[in-house]
Amino acid sequence: MNQAMSKSDDANPWQTFEKTVIRLIAKAASVEPETVGDFTEIPPDSSLGDIATTISFHLTKEVKKNPAEIAAGIKTRLDELARDEPLIDRVEVKGPYINLFFDRGELAKRTLIAIKNRGEEFGRTEEFKGLRALIESPAVNPSKPWHIGHARNAVIGDTLGNILEAVGYDVLRTDYINNLGLQIAQLAWKLQKEGSTETDQKYDHFLGTLYVDVQKDFETNPVVEQGIRETSRQLEDPESTDAQVSEEMITRCLKAQNETSYRLGIYHDLQIWESAIAHSGLLDTAREMMLSCESVFIPNDGDKAGCVVAKLDDLEEFKDMKDPYKVLFRSDGTRTYTGADVAFQMWKFGIVSDPFKYAVFENQPNGEDVLRTTLVGDQKNFGRFDVVFNVIGSEQAHPQKLIYTILDLLGYEEQSKNSHHIAYEWVGLEETDFSGRKGTWIGYSCDLVLDKAAEIAREEVDKRNPKEGEEFKDEVAAKIGSGAVRYLLLKASPDRKITFRWMDALDFNGDAGPYLQYSLARAKRIIEKADSLDESTPDYSLLKDNLEYELLKALSRYPEEVLVVARGLKKEAWGTSFSSNRITTYCYNLASLFSKFYDALPVLKAEDSLKIARRGLVNAFIIAMTNCLKLLGIPVVDRM
RNA sequence: GGGGCCGUAGUCUAGCAUGGAUAAGGCGCCAGCCUGCGGAGUUGGAUAUCCCCGGUUCGAAUCCGGGCGGUCCCGCCA
Structure with a gap:
């Protein structure tokens, strides 16, 4: 009894069916299961089966027959094996293709029981359990508001974190704050020179416009x-007036930027400020470690005399660099970006012991504190991560590769391998790119985009819920707007540029965030209106209609889809691709299948036993869809 | 000079890792579906030299070679 229960309470129902199929085919064709796996596919159309194999093509070389003959032979043996296998209904052959059909009742039963038992845990698996991952994102300069391109970084980082957690990783979400850059100096100078010219604008917006002016003068x-x-x-000296002015300015700016972050449902665990990297002693330790490696040294003459450089031209990827000596510390001893980045990456892996001190920056709307590094504060022991994901624009592929390569040169081969540059392309306009310097972001700040999205949503919410109060309408509209923006940013493959167009961004029909939320709201209405029936012995095998079956199959695939994306985070020569769009596609498809089911097959008007089974299906959809939306960070709304 | 990414109907995208059946979806266009569990929905239709040329293969949008177009990168800068 217990065994039977645990067998049906399956974390990954689809995989169970797939493995069974592969096992049977391997046996029938006398091939290794791994080989069968290489020749297994999902047919283009469900009428051709649930899983198909093209193993017959592969076998033509060994057996001197044509593929169709081979397929026919395998089918005969498969038929016999399938007779004793409850998960398989039947086998068909179409030319060289061998198509297998699952037992619909079994799939329905196993999937729905698994989803019901697991609830919000459905979709969570443990393949990567025990690994600790650090994510750095979005690292916007604290000198301007987020524009929609920054939001792309933040949303990718956040969803990546959710996916890693779902497959078992322990995740720390960090943000890097460059409080010592030239942009900060420009603003700190301007504020002191001209005093406060503050308007009632949100502080990050105020700084952003101020920056455009000062940049022109600069x-x-x-x-x-x-x-x-x-x-x-002066900023390098924490005691200086300039440093103190900038500290206050940056704190205010970050709090304003965080408001934008929170609107998108993005929260962090920790901020690492550049000043901590500069003044904690991390750089000295790292510098000594770097110099102990053969490829890092201080040239006595030449144009880089006195600098700490890394020699890179032995490496294939860098043999064509204009100058193979990459400066890590300048001749005056100060760090370059690359030098600081290498040291920082060493901290992330715990190669150096944690020299930072920490304090609470602020409490976030999710109830959790976000910490920041400080010069005085508590010691902790962060660092020591197994895998590091830096979410950074793809234009930085070269510098990122440099950092990881230097880590390798230093002898940290494993850490270098586990350093991932999650690259994404910019969001731009048709005519130009967003630039903080030129101010082309004005009119495309993330806040403004969210405002407009909520405004459009609000019109529709008004129409549909005339009796509701303002508070309800505003809240729902904000959730729909935020979800629409997140979906828009996630549905494009990260390595593809997005051209921002208001018409597309604010079109909530079809393949867009609100469609997903809407499908869930409709499902919830059905359950809400359901009368009470004895549901203790549902007969899920009644769910035999194609529309029901397609929905069930999609539901059963959810855990596998998440795993495929996590497994796909493989390091390549110039970056690690993250298919966030695969999850949006899955989620859209799930919603679409539910909508078709909803449209064609009544739940509440079905006769009792079918009604109970269909309600089980709707409930499972609600659970899976909710989990999937959470993964994407799209707010769940009950009514809209 | 070298390298990364992108090139798929009017338009925006998916598929490319691991080659396989009729190249999938959104928007837009045309024609249906509300006495029906919420029409932000659904059904059907028209629209494609998968950038080009070669190669590998029984089979190429997918792999390899060479081009073309777009874009980004190769600083003691930031």
């Missing part, structure tokens, strides 16, 4: 430039 007025360069030097 480029055209040498006196201004000189002043800002001096401020930049």
Whole structure:
């Protein structure tokens, strides 16, 4: 009894069926199961079966027969094996293709019981259990509001985190705060020079527009430039007035930026500030470790005399660099970006012991504190991660590769292998790219996009819920808007550029976030209106209609889909691709199958035993869809 | 000079890792479906030299070679 229960309570129902099929084919064709796996596919149309094999093509070389003959032979043996296998209904052969059909009742039963028993755990598996992962995202300069391109980074990072957690990783979500850059110096200089010209704008927006002005002066007025360069030097000294002014400015800016982040449902565990990297002693430790490696040294002469450089031209990827000596520390001893990044990456893996101190930055709307590094505060022991994912624009493929390569040169081969650059392309406009410097982001800030999305959603919510209060309408509209934006950013493959067009972004019909939320809201209405019946012995084998079956198959695949995306995070020469779009496609498809089912097959008007079975299906859809939306970070709405 | 990514109907995209049956979907266009569990829905239709040229293969949108177009990168910069 217990055994039977645990057998049907299956974390990955689809995989169970697939494995069974592969086992049978392997036996029937006398081949290794792995080989069968290589020649297994999902047929283009369900009428051709649930799983098909093209093993007959493969076998033509060994057996000197044509594929169709081979397939026919295998079918005879498969028929015999399938007779004793409850999961398989039948086998058909179409030319060289061998098509297998699952037992619909078994699939329905196993899938629905698994989903019911697992509830919000459905979709969680343990393939990567025990691994600790760090994600860095989105690392926006604290000098401007997020524009829609920054949101792409943040949303990719957040969804990546959700997926890693679903497959068993322990995840730390970090953000990198560059509080010592030139942009910060420009703003700190400007604020002190001109005093407060603050408007009632959100603070990050205020800084963003201020920055466009100061940048113009910086480029055209040498006196201004000189002043800002001096401020930049002063920022390196934490005791200086400039540093204190900038600290306050950055804190306010980050809090404003975080409001945007929270609107998208994105929360962090920890912020690492550049000042902590600069002043914690991390750099000195890292520098010594780097110099102990053969490829890192200080040239005595040449144009890089006195610098700490890494020699890279022995490596295939870098043999064509303009200059193979990459500077890590300048001749005056200061760090370059690459030098700091290598040291930081060493911290992430715990190659150096954690020199940072920590304090709470703020409490987030999800109830969790986000920590920040400080110069005075509590010691902890972060670092020591198994895998590191840096979500950074694809234009940085080369610098990222450099960092990981230097790690390898230092002798940390494993850590280098486990360093992942999750690359994504920019969101741009038809005419131009977003630039903080030129201010082309104005009109495309993430806040503005979210505002407009919520506004459009609100019109529709008004129409549909005339009796509801303002608070309800605003809240629902915000959730629909946020979900629409997240979906838009996730549905494009990260390595494809997105051209932002208001018409597309605000079109909520078809393949868009609201469609998913809507399908769930409709499902919930059915359950809400259901009368009470004895559901203790549902007969799920009644769910035999094609529309029901397609929905069931999609439901059974959910855990496998998540795993496929996680397994797909394989490191390649120039980056690690993350198919966020695979999950949006799955989710859209699931919603679409439910909508077709909803449209064609009544639940509440079906006769009792069928009604109970269909309600089971609807409930399972609600669970799986909810879990999938959470994975994508799209808010669940009960009514819309 | 070298390298990354992208090129698929009017348009936006999926499929490419691991080659397989009729190249899938959204928007837009045309024609249906509300006395029906919520029409942000659903049914049907028209629209494709899968950038080009070769090669491998029984079979190529997918793999390999060479091009073309777009874009990004190859600083003691930031």
